[in-house]
Amino acid sequence: MPGSLSAAVKDIGDGARLAPLWWRLGMDQTKARFQRSILGPFWMAANLLVVSFALHFIVGGLLGGAGSNYPQLIGGLLAWGLVGISVGEAANLFLMNGGLMQTQRLPLTFYVFVHTQKAMTNFLAQLIAFWTVMLLMKNFSIPDWSFLPGLLIVTINVYLLSFILAIPSTRFRDVGYMSGFIVQMAFFLTPVFWTREQMRPARRFIVDYNPLAHMVELVRAPLLGQTPPLLDWLWGLGMIAVLGVIALILLAKFGKRVVFWL
Amino acid sequence: MPHSIDLKNVDLDYYIYSVRAQSLRNAVFNLAVGGRMYKTAGDVAAVQALSNITFRVEEGDRIALVGHNGSGKTTLLKVIAGIYQPTRGDLTIDGDVTSMIAISAGLDMEATGLQNIHKLGMMRRLSRKTIESRLEAIAEFSELGDFLRLPVRTYSAGMLARLMFSVATEFDADILVLDEWLSAGDAAFMAKASARMAKIVDAAKIVVIASHDFDLIHKVCNRVCELKAGKIVFLGSLTEWIAYREAA
Numbered sequence: 350m351p352g353s354l355s356a357a358v359k360d361i362g363d364g365a366r367l368a369p370l371w372w373r374l375g376m377d378q379t380k381a382r383f384q385r386s387i388l389g390p391f392w393m394a395a396n397l398l399v400v401s402f403a404l405h406f407i408v409g410g411l412l413g414g415a416g417s418n419y420p421q422l423i424g425g426l427l428a429w430g431l432v433g434i435s436v437g438e439a440a441n442l443f444l445m446n447g448g449l450m451q452t453q454r455l456p457l458t459f460y461v462f463v464h465t466q467k468a469m470t471n472f473l474a475q476l477i478a479f480w481t482v483m484l485l486m487k488n489f490s491i492p493d494w495s496f497l498p499g500l501l502i503v504t505i506n507v508y509l510l511s512f513i514l515a516i517p518s519t520r521f522r523d524v525g526y527m528s529g530f531i532v533q534m535a536f537f538l539t540p541v542f543w544t545r546e547q548m549r550p551a552r553r554f555i556v557d558y559n560p561l562a563h564m565v566e567l568v569r570a571p572l573l574g575q576t577p578p579l580l581d582w583l584w585g586l587g588m589i590a591v592l593g594v595i596a597l598i599l600l601a602k603f604g605k606r607v608v609f610w611l
Numbered sequence: 612m613p614h615s616i617d618l619k620n621v622d623l624d625y626y627i628y629s630v631r632a633q634s635l636r637n638a639v640f641n642l643a644v645g646g647r648m649y650k651t652a653g654d655v656a657a658v659q660a661l662s663n664i665t666f667r668v669e670e671g672d673r674i675a676l677v678g679h680n681g682s683g684k685t686t687l688l689k690v691i692a693g694i695y696q697p698t699r700g701d702l703t704i705d706g707d708v709t710s711m712i713a714i715s716a717g718l719d720m721e722a723t724g725l726q727n728i729h730k731l732g733m734m735r736r737l738s739r740k741t742i743e744s745r746l747e748a749i750a751e752f753s754e755l756g757d758f759l760r761l762p763v764r765t766y767s768a769g770m771l772a773r774l775m776f777s778v779a780t781e782f783d784a785d786i787l788v789l790d791e792w793l794s795a796g797d798a799a800f801m802a803k804a805s806a807r808m809a810k811i812v813d814a815a816k817i818v819v820i821a822s823h824d825f826d827l828i829h830k831v832c833n834r835v836c837e838l839k840a841g842k843i844v845f846l847g848s849l850t851e852w853i854a855y856r857e858a859a
Contacts, residue, residue: 373733377719384721452713453734454693520628605696609626 357601364458371459375466393471394478401426404542417542420488420573425541427472427479428568431507432561433539435468437532439511440518440525447611457604461515465508479572490574499567499577502585506564509592516599519610535561560588614706614785614816616668616691621700623661623686623841660686662841664700668834673818675828675849678838684821685790687838688712691819692788706816709735709784711775724759724766724774725750731778745781752807753777754800769797776804780811787815791822805830 364371383389401423408417439461443450446460483489518524538555540548545556556562563584570577661683668674676684689695690702692710717734718727728749732742750759753773758766766774805827812818812831822828828835828849835852837845845855 370733370736377730381719381721448713449717449734451689451694453710453717454708606626608695610628 353601353604354597357597357604360456360600360604361458363456364462367455367459367462371462371466375463375470378463379467379470390474393474397423397426397430397475397478398482408542412547416547418544419486420483420490421544421569422542423479423482424569424572425565427475427572428503428565429536429539429541430475431468431472431568432503432564433532433536435464435471435507436510436514437528438468439464439514440528442511442515443519443607444525444611450608450611457600457607458512461508461512464511464515465504468507468511469504490572493571493574493576495567495576496571499571499582499585502582502589503564503567506585506588506592509589509596512596513592513599516603516607519607520603535559539565541565560584564588613670615670615704616706616786616817616819617701617703618664618666618690618697619701621661621664621690621697621702622659623690623695624698625658625660625686627656627658660841661690661697664841664843666836666843666846668817668819670816672834673812673820673832674834674836675832676819676821676836676838677823677828682838683841684838685712686841688788688790688819688821691786704786706785708786708788709779709782710788711779712788712790718763718771718775720764721762723762724753724755727763727774728759728778731775732782735782737782741782749777749781752781752803769800773800776807780804780807783811784815786817787811787819789818789820791820791824 379390383392386392388395401419404426405417405419405422408422442460442464443457446463449455450460480489514524514528518528539559539561540556545553545562548556563581566581567577567585570581664687676687678684686695688710689712690697691704692708692712693704694710694712696702717731719730722730725746728746729739729742732745733739750756753759753776755770755773758770759774763771763774808827809831818831820827820831833849835845835847835849836843837852845852847855
């Protein structure tokens with residue numbers, strides 16, 4: 350075990366050192382995604398805008414005009430794109446890069462870096478759309494100082510969660526299908542288009558014990574000019590510790606097997 | 612620092628998932644092709660693709676891997692290239708390995724030939740400047756001309772081989788690991804390619820090449836390792852191998 354543990358640590362270091370490569374590869378893959386489309390990367394922004402308008406319309410209709418707070422909603426969707434959707438897509442992370450993995454030696458963590466880079470690119474594109482809409486609606490608030498540290502904590506969590514999901518789903522393909530609907534379900538369980546206060550007190554545990562809710566809050570609150578409460582930070586940091594250990598164990602135990610699972 | 616590759620008692624098992632191991636086992640057990648297949652727990656079959664491989668390659672060696680289809684040549688190349696880690700045994704490599712194992716490795720089918728040259732160079736961790744400075748030479752050698760501006764998905768297998776080979780051989784390597792996919796080009800290109808091959812093989816410190824092509828081996832290599840069902844059956848110099856072949 351000590352041998353494979355040090356190999357795992359080395360894998361992480363090697364992956365991080367390849368930053369210029371995964372940065373460019375992630376950009377390339379993002380560009381390739383929108384090749385031959387007219388709107389191109391604007392699709393990432395269009396997605397956020399259309400979904401947020403539609404949800405605002407529906408939720409406002411269901412709960413009355415005050416039921417849906419638009420900045421809260423679009424901020425939530427923006428954060429969810431980073432936290433929920435990109436983790437959901439992580440199941441196919443190694444399968445997508447199978448060709449490369451079978452012809453070139455790269456650290457396993459490298460592919461997770463590529464994935465996280467793509468998630469961040471998507472987030473930044475949507476962030477521009479978010480600010481544009483907020484400016485147009487004269488609802489712009491200057492981000493709180495906590496925006497960057499919050500984003501950093503969430504990004505590390507996204508990285509670790511993606512890693513933890515990607516390894517078993519390469520071996521057991523069912524995990525990939527399962528993660529699709531779990532993410533969909535988690536979307537409803539997380540206060541993205543509703544708020545904790547709207548939930549009946551007896552059921553607020555859905556928010557309080559939902560790690561994804563704390564992740565979303567760490568990104569959303571600073572964007573709306575608020576500092577997230579201490580509890581969110583503790584959840585964010587605690588998750589990094591727990592997920593980090595799990596990811597390290599998975600990497601040490603199964604790292605060299607993954608290429609055979611493709 | 613002298614470059615070397617050192618394998619000690621290397622075994623490699625492939626685990627093949629969701630194959631009905633039992634029904635396949637009888638069918639595959641005694642075939643001339645492939646490694647030894649055995650049963651493991653559940654729905655998983657294991658193929659021992661390499662068994663007890665021990666050899667050392669020193670700087671200046673050009674070693675050819677020969678053997679039947681499925682004898683383990685490509686698997687061994689992938690172990691040396693670091694793609695597969697040995698199931699058991701030790702592998703020590705001093706030097707930077709450049710591998711050309713699959714023909715379409717790392718190609719983006721939607722991108723143009725030129726964009727792919729950039730991408731392949733980038734995957735080999737070359738700077739934009741280095742790639743840019745060699746772009747013309749690559750384009751010229753590939754003889755693809757204006758086709759380089761078309762998406763790679765429109766290329767034929769031969770054209771892909773030209774593109775890949777031209778990129779792969781434009782840059783120097785310490786340890787070069789080659790599989791035998793080269794043969795997809797046409798006769799004119801093959802002649803050109805083997806001349807170029809001789810040149811880059813001269814520049815590389817170590818070359819490991821899997822091939823069935825006796826002429827190529829004869830021209831390029833000084834050592835030969837013959838594999839059969841994942842085991843080394845012959846390891847020695849080129850002249851010894853020729854004698855061994857004649858005796859057999």
